[in-house]
Amino acid sequence: MSKNLLAGKRGIIFGALDEKSIAWKIAERCVEEGATITLTNAPVAMRFGEILKLGEKLNAEIIPCDATSIEDLENLFSKSMDTLGGRFDFVLHAIGMSVNVRKKKPYTDSKHEWMQKTFDVSAISFHKMMQVLYKMDAMNEWGSIVGLSYIAAQRIFPDYGEMAESKALLESFARSFGYHYGLQKNVRVNTISQSPTITTAGSGIKGFDQFFNYADKMSPLGNASAEACADYTVSLFSDYTRMVTMQNLFHDGGFSNMGMNPAVFDM
Ligand SMILES: NC(=O)c1ccc[n+]([C@@H]2O[C@H](COP(=O)([O-])OP(=O)(O)OC[C@H]3O[C@@H](n4cnc5c(N)ncnc54)[C@H](O)[C@@H]3O)[C@@H](O)[C@H]2O)c1
Numbered sequence: 001m002s003k004n005l006l007a008g009k010r011g012i013i014f015g016a017l018d019e020k021s022i023a024w025k026i027a028e029r030c031v032e033e034g035a036t037i038t039l040t041n042a043p044v045a046m047r048f049g050e051i052l053k054l055g056e057k058l059n060a061e062i063i064p065c066d067a068t069s070i071e072d073l074e075n076l077f078s079k080s081m082d083t084l085g086g087r088f089d090f091v092l093h094a095i096g097m098s099v100n101v102r103k104k105k106p107y108t109d110s111k112h113e114w115m116q117k118t119f120d121v122s123a124i125s126f127h128k129m130m131q132v133l134y135k136m137d138a139m140n141e142w143g144s145i146v147g148l149s150y151i152a153a154q155r156i157f158p159d160y161g162e163m164a165e166s167k168a169l170l171e172s173f174a175r176s177f178g179y180h181y182g183l184q185k186n187v188r189v190n191t192i193s194q195s196p197t198i199t200t201a202g203s204g205i206k207g208f209d210q211f212f213n214y215a216d217k218m219s220p221l222g223n224a225s226a227e228a229c230a231d232y233t234v235s236l237f238s239d240y241t242r243m244v245t246m247q248n249l250f251h252d253g254g255f256s257n258m259g260m261n262p263a264v265f266d267m
Contacts, residue, residue: 002032002033002034003033004033005033005238005240006033006034006234006238007034007035008034009035009036010036010084010087010088010140011030011035011091011237012040012076012077012090012091013027013030013038013040014041014065014067014091014093014094015093015094016041017041017050017199017200018051018200020198020200020226021226022197022199022226022229023094024226025226025229025230026229026234027054027060028057028058029234030090030233030237031059033234035090035237036084037058037084038076038079038080038083038084039051039060039061039063040062040063040064040065040076041062041064041065042064042066042067043065043066061079061083063079067093067121067125067128067129068124068128070128074132077132077136078136081138087138087139087143088133088138088143089139089142089143089237090143090144090146090237091129091133091144091145091146092147092233093125093126093129093145093146094148095121095125096122096148096163096166096201097118097121097122097201098118098122098161099117100114100115100118100161100162101118101159101160101161104206105161107161110161110162118162118163118166119165122166123169123173124169126147126173130181130189131177133145134177134181134184139181139185139187141185141186141187142185142186142187142239142242143185144189144190144241145188146191146192146233147170147171147173147174147190148229149170149191149192149194150163150167150194150196151250151256153168153171153193154168159206159207160205163205167193171191171193174189174191174248175246177189178190178246179246182246188242188243189246190244190245191248191249192229192232192236192249193249194224194229195215195224195225195251195255196208196212196215197224198212199226214264216253217261217264217266217267218255218258218261218263218264219254219255219258219261220253220254223252223255224251224252224253228251232249
């Protein structure tokens with residue numbers, strides 16, 4: 001159902017690990033809509049090899065980059081500009097990893113070195129990415145930058161651990177950098193707060209299946225799928241949303257505005 005919404009646009013997609021990744025679906029939709037892209041992920045993710053298949057399918061170059069390293073980011077953006085033939089119109093940040101959650105440390109007994117690592121990978125990488133883009137003047141006028149977030153930034157979801165604070169930080173970086181980037185180049189910066197989605201990162205959260213079903217029942221439209229998130233992201237990369245910036249946009253089938261839904265009692 002391509003409408004060529006991204007015809008002639010160039011972009012970078014961070015975070016496609018395997019077919020379940022939200023970034024994987026977004027990369028596919030962007031190319032379907034006429035964009036040319038480069039793909040990137042942490043060097044360790046290359047070992048799994050899945051991203052190579054996506055690169056082949058989409059005819060996209062893959063450039064490894066640890067998103068916490070300024071040097072890697074500079075290399076990624078300069079190589080991508082060479083490959084794509086100019087500055088970028090859109091960039092997706094779809095990166096998340098919590099060390100304490102992965103190592104099953106209870107929130108009240110978190111290891112703070114690990115927490116700092118989580119913030120660096122899941123949130124500060126968003127600031128680093130934008131700062132390097134900004135300094136290299138690598139975005140086109142009216143470009144669009146999107147990060148993926150989750151409602152635990154605003155509400156408590158006990159098993160989400162320190163990812164909650166990571167997402168709060170991520171959303172705040174979108175607002176603050178959105179201001180500066182808007183002034184410099186009319187570049188917009190937003191976060192999409194997505195429904196629970198069955199992916200490698202998502203399934204790492206304790207009790208994820210039960211929670212997924214709960215959110216699905218609670219939301220009048222049900223959970224938003226990764227494919228629907230890809231459609232929404234394309235709209236934010238397109239020229240139809242040029243005046244939307246510094247927002248956290250809920251893409252969750254209505255979950256964020258629900259108080260109670262009798263459907264949940266039947267579960
Ligand atoms: N799955 C969900 O339920 C859900 C809901 C809302 C938001 N999100 C967010 O969506 C984004 C994408 O996650 P996903 O669910 O598709 O899972 P995923 O596991 O497929 O993607 C996470 C990605 O982060 C990458 N990554 C980790 N450390 C990195 C580093 N140092 N440098 C570069 N990349 C690194 C991983 O390699 C992986 O590709 C994350 O920000 C996540 O928090 C997920």
